[in-house]
Amino acid sequence: MNPETLTLLQQHFGSKLSTAGAVLEAHGRDESRIDFHLPDAVLFAESEEDVLDALRFAGERQFPIVPFAVGSSLEGQVIPVQGGLSLDLSGLNRVIAIEAGGFQATVQAGVTYPELNRQARQHGLFWAVDPGAEASLGGMASTNASGTGAVKYGTTRDNILEMRVALLDGRVIRVGSRARKTSAGYDLKNLFIGAEGTLGIILELTVRLWPLPAEVVVLRGNFQSVAGAAACAVSIMGAALQPERLELIDEREIHAVNVHLGRHYPERPTLWIELASPSRAALAESLALCRELCEDAGAQDLAVASSPAERADIWEARHKAYSAMVALHPTHVNLSTDVCVPLHRLPEVVAATRAACDGRGLDASFVGHVGDGNFHVLFHAAPDDKATWDAIHATYDEMMSLTLAAGGTCSGEHGIGLHKKKYLAQERADTLELMREIKAVFDPTGLLNPQKIF
Template sequence: MNAPASPAAVAAPLPADLLAALQAAFGARCSTARAVCEQHGRDESVFDVPPPQAVVFAESEEEVAQVVTACAAYRVPVIPYGAGSSLEGHLLAVQGGVSLDVSRMNRILRIAAEDLTVTVQPGVTRKALNEALRHEGLFFPIDPGADASLGGMAATRASGTNAVRYGTMRENVLGLRFVAASGEVIRTGSRAKKSSAGYDLTRLLVGSEGTLGVITELTVKVHPLPEAVSAAICFFPSIDAAVQTAMQVIQIGVPIARCELLDTNAIRAVNAHDRLGLKEAPMLLMEFHGSEAGVAEQAATVQDVAADHGGDAFEWATTPEARTRLWAARHHAYFAGLQMRPGCRAVTTDTCVPISRLAENINASIAEVQAAGLPYFIVGHVGDGNFHMAYLLDPARPDELATAERLSAQMVARALALEGTCTGEHGIGLHKQRFLIDETGEAAVALMQAVKQALDPLGIMNPGKIFAG
């Protein structure tokens, strides 16, 4: 794969009548200010794309429908925007248009503690939700690291650190409401735990990356806070030893809640960023949920497995403050890693493979990047076979970008050969469109495009994403 060029042509100006209508309806909440548009036209990807031509801050489902209906009348693209934390160019205005910011739609509409469900607007962030749930003795488990909005997490089918035990957004979204490309409001699913009523439109929208509609409400599963929680870190003589430990823990059926890998480079970065003083060696960061006795049994089993693979320097944390300190290493890893090379950009890619093939995938990827001489770091949700490689490059050197893209393509090709996927959680966006065809085949992609055409015949919903060409 060649280094990605800017995928955006020069977009036509917004129709004056459309802009006037949006400004009349939304006043200061419809902005064409350069700073506002640029903020909504940048994510953590390496793509340099002109920003959207206007940003509208919606505060209700009715306003979302109003914006979509107006844009449809002029065939102007609508790009949903939540917290702006995507990694693969999902929110970039590659064909110009209006960025529809739903971050102000941030109300928790209903907490049904007795049913273990909660209904929220799309701008509610995971941290805000968990703060509200804490008083009910509940929590929402999906943790992609960033304080992402639930609407964006559903749109990209996010997962993160707890997925090994609690699943991804796909398993945790029961129903939703969305504004279709026609401006019509559609409701899918219910608060029931299961249903066999017709096509599963909820799962169709989860992971659609804003290309089928704008999510305006979600009903999600929540879980009781466990009686006991214990976290531990353990260091290993090699990446392979750490990965083999994670694989064996999963294979013997330990119900571990989190199992995260940080390589030596990532540890070095978070030590510098957070002054943690951790041993600079490959590390597993693990968490156990359950009863006091169950957590103790899980922890003892994992410690024995780790010892068999040379794991040492176990550090345990049972208080919330101590666990927060340990998890800071993981949650700060990305931005800490960027500081390893000041002024750099990161090409960050993720793949996911069957757990039995994880070590093979990671070891080969490390050998390739070390041979290429490009700075990098690795973090991974190794409990479910998913890992992230961040290649750090000088944005002024096109050769480094080309090298990073070549390495990323090799890593994806290997994951597919190992019966895995080109992306475990980042999504396709702009960056992995070619790989979607490699993974699913042209017939499957054509079927997806037919669904897109049926739901968005004018092609206004976040155009240019998922599908190449």
């Protein structure tokens, strides 16, 4: 950004624009901590007008504009790799309306999902997508985030009814519908979901809420291997138990959680299975069937967490598994993966991936939203340990080949950002050019979050 442009923005936005070192640094990285690049300035937008003004200036002066809210992306999505303006939307934090009878809420893009849940709870409702970080709803829409709740309630994509989106040319458009279904013209809503801010800036979302389940338990059990745990997850899905959550967490991640949170979970590959029903009797039936399936699959130490406190402990552990692993190796760099495969191929892909890690002697840990066929391998090494990084990248390549051969995808929920462009090009060789042509319809000169996805 040239000095005159910066001066212009400072004059227009006043104290909402910051070039303070600490502010620029906080907007130069995300949770992945792999890449780092400073923006030229950060705009703390306080209104839709601020966003529209920023877009107008970007178009006139041709500088990059990169949306930011919580900074919890994992693939470098919010990093302004070409500098320009980091557009901080965390000030657009108003829950505009909750329509309990319509199971929907309208929020500004900077509202975090825990805040929405805090307000929805008093209506007996909740936002069901739970990625674990304190993500904003605009950010979740931009990567189609999901997490533990998706196995029952779908991903962010499935839970957004309508959005208002600002385009580079200053138009604000409405995509999707507040009706539960629509067949009215091309589906532009789903084009913006998962577009990582490369097509427009999401201003406002009307989202689906769900009734809070009445009776809930978590069953946990340990297995001989991650592949054995994955196979059990497949059999639970096959029995149509429709769990609320169905999570795999391996012995290394359990160890990290035990150390980090002072827990005493058995350090073995584990499934955490949340079941819910409208009544206690119905829940007891589901639980009995689920226990039986776990025992048949060789589960040990089956235990039931019934109280809200015990359940909250388990999901806190799941949410903090990533940061617990990162904390175990404070001087290392971490690389998280995010493949998702059809359910019937999950056990073989997990087993082959584990064998690939073990074969190269890598200290790689596994967690997974296995009811969806989605799992993450977390690698780590010292930044300068070239031999280990070569082994990690070779393993990641191998994991991708296994995934694509099984009909899977390089990203189940984290998106592409900077880190998975190579794998997207492999997975979507036949449509990458079409995606670029669509990008050009909205952003012909490449100002919106440049270098992401492609």
